[in-house]
Amino acid sequence: MTTPTTDNPHPHQPYGTPDAPRIAVRGEAQLEVDPEIARLGISVTARGKDRRTALDDLTRRNATVLDLIKSYGDAVDRLETGTFSLTPQLKDKGRGERVHAYHGHVHITAELTDFTTLGELATRLADLELTHVDGPSWALRPDSPAHRQARQQAVKEAVQRAREYAEALGTTLAALVELADIGAENTQPLAPTGSRRMRSMSYAADEDTAAAPLDLEPQRQHVHAQVNARFTMAPPQL
Template sequence: MSDVPVISVRGEAVLEVEPEIARLSVHVQSQEDDRRGALDRLAERNDRCLELVRSYGDAVERLETGGLSITPLLRHRRREGEVRAYQGTVWIKLVIRDFAVLGELVARLGDLERTYVHGPDWDLRRDSEVYARAARQAAQEAVARARSYADALGARLTGLLELSDEGLGRADAGGPVPVRLAAAYGAPESAGEPEPIDLEPARQTVRAAVEARFTATAPDLDA
């Protein structure tokens, strides 16, 4: 085994950045005495919700239907009994890129009949350049730290033996509690448009850490 001195260090970077997207989860519901009525009413409300979302054009980056269910509601919950009603639910997932319209969209969705809104959940895109920037800064810090140790010993770095990624990802942002809105249960929409809700984006914390091992010249311990 070589007697070349080795310096092992850890480099870390922590970045706080503005979010790039906001996620909304929207549940549209219906409840009628018969199954077909619940389906028809659900389809109407789902179409109304999708039409509203699509009216915002490119401000909405993604619009997906996450699921649909029609559930019989029994008269007696703890034992098998007659069906008293049918409840329909459509789950819609939204990704918003333009925060300028977000407060208005959330308010208008929450104003729809039997429509429930959860969000926004602030986020970065999976391919965000922030992750690469954090990784580069972590590697640079590892080099700087190893060089500092070498200088303190009167040595200098000569090569890299190993560089390993400890992990790269988001830390808990600890931002504001998501807004939860629900239209009045079974009531028609209110007259006029609701006031937009003032939403402040929560900054995202991205951490990256690496471990590195460098070879160095022999230290000058007599200096």
């Protein structure tokens, strides 16, 4: 036990005292909410016998993809280009380093907030020449109200649990001593269930034979929050 001093007349008591016993509890909240963002990963490729042909084809296809995504206006919240590469492929046989072909690659990420156009855009992208589409992956915004709601619910659950312990001892809570946030996070399953993922590489089709839009159902998101709380209570009559 810490001895009182003139510099510390009220020393810290980590376990409480008979006059001010403590209760330590954990509050948790689990919410299931609708997603706010859908991400599509688009990979554009090109292949040519010479560097310039491969680069020109890649530039053209990349511009086609970007123009198509931008045509959806405000439905697209973010559009980013990730990796770009143009790699020579050497012949397996023969003397010296002889280039057989060049392979070009550009990766693009599109985030959509309007899910009504998601299936149509994904299908049109997959229908483009040498274009590979991966997604959608669902998520919440970092500042989503769902995170705040989960944290507040976790705090209320901690208070309610502490009150129940105090009531079991025939007493009441006196004061909050500590509230520790130990995380509120949007947990994404490693292998999402209920979502539909699409991978495709195809050549452009005629307008008369365009593929019908995919029906993509949003995957519900799980939000988890936890807090540790410590309270003092009035001394119980044991």
